[in-house]
Amino acid sequence: MDKRLTKLTRLLAVPVLLAGATALAAPLKTEVRKKETRRGIQVAPIPPGPSVKWSHGPFEAGDCSICHERNDPKSPGPITMGINELCYSCHEEFQGIMARKFKHVPAAETCTNCHNPHNATEKKLLGAEMVEMCVGCHKGIREQIVNAKVKHDAVTTGEKCSNCHNPHAANVEKLLIQLPFDLCVNCHSKDGMMSDDGKQMTNYKAWLADNKVWHEPVKAKDCSACHRTHGGDNFRLLVSAYPSTFYAPYATKAYALCYGCHNDKVVSVEETTTLTGFRDGSRNLHYVHVHKERGRTCRACHEVHASRQDHHIRDGVPYGPKGWLLKINYTKLPNGGSCAKTCHETKAYNNKTLTSSAPK
Amino acid sequence: MLSSRRRSTGWVVAATLVAAFFPRPGRAFSNVAVGDALDSPALRTLDGGTAELLSKKHAASVFVFFRPGQDHSLDALKDLAAVQKELAGRPVRWVGVVSDSWPAAEVRATVQAAGIDWPVLVDEGDALYGKLGVRLHPVVGIADQRARLVAYEHFRQINFRELVLARLRLLLGEIDQAAMSRVIDPPRSTLPSDDPRDVARRHLNLARMLWKRGNAEKALEQARRSVEVAPLADAWAFQGEVLAAQGRCPQALPAFEAALKIEPAHAVARKGATGCAR
Numbered sequence A: 001m002d003k004r005l006t007k008l009t010r011l012l013a014v015p016v017l018l019a020g021a022t023a024l025a026a027p028l029k030t031e032v033r034k035k036e037t038r039r040g041i042q043v044a045p046i047p048p049g050p051s052v053k054w055s056h057g058p059f060e061a062g063d064c065s066i067c068h069e070r071n072d073p074k075s076p077g078p079i080t081m082g083i084n085e086l087c088y089s090c091h092e093e094f095q096g097i098m099a100r101k102f103k104h105v106p107a108a109e110t111c112t113n114c115h116n117p118h119n120a121t122e123k124k125l126l127g128a129e130m131v132e133m134c135v136g137c138h139k140g141i142r143e144q145i146v147n148a149k150v151k152h153d154a155v156t157t158g159e160k161c162s163n164c165h166n167p168h169a170a171n172v173e174k175l176l177i178q179l180p181f182d183l184c185v186n187c188h189s190k191d192g193m194m195s196d197d198g199k200q201m202t203n204y205k206a207w208l209a210d211n212k213v214w215h216e217p218v219k220a221k222d223c224s225a226c227h228r229t230h231g232g233d234n235f236r237l238l239v240s241a242y243p244s245t246f247y248a249p250y251a252t253k254a255y256a257l258c259y260g261c262h263n264d265k266v267v268s269v270e271e272t273t274t275l276t277g278f279r280d281g282s283r284n285l286h287y288v289h290v291h292k293e294r295g296r297t298c299r300a301c302h303e304v305h306a307s308r309q310d311h312h313i314r315d316g317v318p319y320g321p322k323g324w325l326l327k328i329n330y331t332k333l334p335n336g337g338s339c340a341k342t343c344h345e346t347k348a349y350n351n352k353t354l355t356s357s358a359p360k
Numbered sequence B: 001m002l003s004s005r006r007r008s009t010g011w012v013v014a015a016t017l018v019a020a021f022f023p024r025p026g027r028a029f030s031n032v033a034v035g036d037a038l039d040s041p042a043l044r045t046l047d048g049g050t051a052e053l054l055s056k057k058h059a060a061s062v063f064v065f066f067r068p069g070q071d072h073s074l075d076a077l078k079d080l081a082a083v084q085k086e087l088a089g090r091p092v093r094w095v096g097v098v099s100d101s102w103p104a105a106e107v108r109a110t111v112q113a114a115g116i117d118w119p120v121l122v123d124e125g126d127a128l129y130g131k132l133g134v135r136l137h138p139v140v141g142i143a144d145q146r147a148r149l150v151a152y153e154h155f156r157q158i159n160f161r162e163l164v165l166a167r168l169r170l171l172l173g174e175i176d177q178a179a180m181s182r183v184i185d186p187p188r189s190t191l192p193s194d195d196p197r198d199v200a201r202r203h204l205n206l207a208r209m210l211w212k213r214g215n216a217e218k219a220l221e222q223a224r225r226s227v228e229v230a231p232l233a234d235a236w237a238f239q240g241e242v243l244a245a246q247g248r249c250p251q252a253l254p255a256f257e258a259a260l261k262i263e264p265a266h267a268v269a270r271k272g273a274t275g276c277a278r
Helices: A001-024 A083-090 A093-097 A105-109 A129-136 A139-148 A180-184 A204-210 A252-259 A283-288 B001-022 B070-086 B105-116 B122-132 B160-171 B177-184 B196-213 B216-229 B233-245 B248-264 B267-277
Strands: A316-319 A324-325 A330-335 A337-338 A345-351 B042-044 B050-052 B062-066 B091-101 B120-124 B140-142 B149-154
Touching: A001 A083, A083 A093, A105 B062, A129 A139, A180 B140, B042 B122, B042 B216, B062 B070, B062 B160, B070 B091, B070 B105, B070 B160, B091 B122, B140 B160, B140 B216, B160 B177, B196 B216, B196 B233, B233 B248, B248 B267
Parallel strands: B042 B120, B062 B091, B091 B120
Antiparallel strands: A316 A324, A330 A337, A337 A345, B042 B050, B062 B140, B140 B149
């Protein structure tokens, strides 16, 4: 793990542990202490020292009267107008920024909730290290970051929270700078990226350009439908359970991720004439596949992000230690489809008939 | 003839390029596409009555397939209740649709938790679900007064409420297609430091405040910094103004000229240059 991440995790772990069982039992939601208007940062000048690396122009130049009544550093007197009004008189672009639909309440309230108007140890005159400052209010996110078994580097590297969020105001919910996909591909569009468990990660721009049948959340640019971006307990930061292996015995709860949107009955009922097109007569072929001796997981046949074939059917599956591609050879037919000999003998299904066909 | 063939070749190339860069469009419900006419079956409701799927009395009919005990359904219903509130008084009719395989008590609990007050239609044997080819939960269908499917939205974590609200406003004629496109693909919410012109304007604004407080030299210094960051006509013109006010026209004139080079109609620069030239 990144050294900075380790340091941050330790830093964050202390107050979380001190908070005890109540905090640990709190739901993983973005909780904010609504009544706390002052978020606790120091607004007075910090005494000079090696850690004070950032200074506001007017303060540095000794121009106290830009904001205060008097140009006397020892006794500048009160400020001459409202804090945000004062800030916007130079930082005029904020009038446009704060007109966006989704506003960060502390920013709309007063800039000094997060920024020291004089000097700071952090860039942008933040009152504390960015992640520490954000999770000071967003307790649920703090817990996700600290407790996550699978970490997401985007939270703690580069611009940290600002990699994805505009802490002032945004055109997208959750103060996202763009829709999730547009943010994710800022990083996940490179070849050779490796995950913490040593697996090669997909270059999604390349993959999607090559595979035109996109899963609905991908089309909607809604990566967070399936991935918990601040960190989580499931592999690949999945929001809920999904088997990490190719074969797994079927259990509805093992596919909580898929059934967050899809109907579990599509797979769990043996006979249907309405729930799925992947049926031979009324014999539900999803049921047949997952209830084999070694249950096939969804990925055995479906490509979760994008595929070349309809129904997100994948071209093939990696087989053997060298990842040789075992072709699925699916063909869509007017009354159903067929899979040519690979996993099994060539078999066709007909979903236009309504009578149950005998198990084969 | 030749030019017509060239034109058609051009269209084929353009279409191929478009096809290469965009995903294949979905069909909304598996068996019904946007634009198709819908049937409006009368179904039993959760409270023991009967209601139709669509309403001819309303400009928009919204029907929501959901299931109890599912986080996304509950979140979506809460979002939709907020949309309904926001569109209060508009001719929009809302119904929920739920499979008869769910116990009525569970459905009622979800309805109550979500705070919706719509009729909930009970889909016997998932017949409507199968006929439309629903496949996902929750999904929202929006039909116009002629029972034509005009929009289909599945749940999403981000901007779901905004999207459904915009779809309805588009159907009601409250927004245009351009506004709808901005909801589907919102403009990037740039951070303040992204644009050097913003930084330059900050220096210029500080310069103006310093000038107002009688500190000409510091004001000029900030104006100089401003043009170093980005070439703003306003900043050059301000420099000219300050210099001219100090009686330093030989230095002010090049500043006004620099402003006019960027923005030939800049009023302050033109006035200042004329004044200095006299």
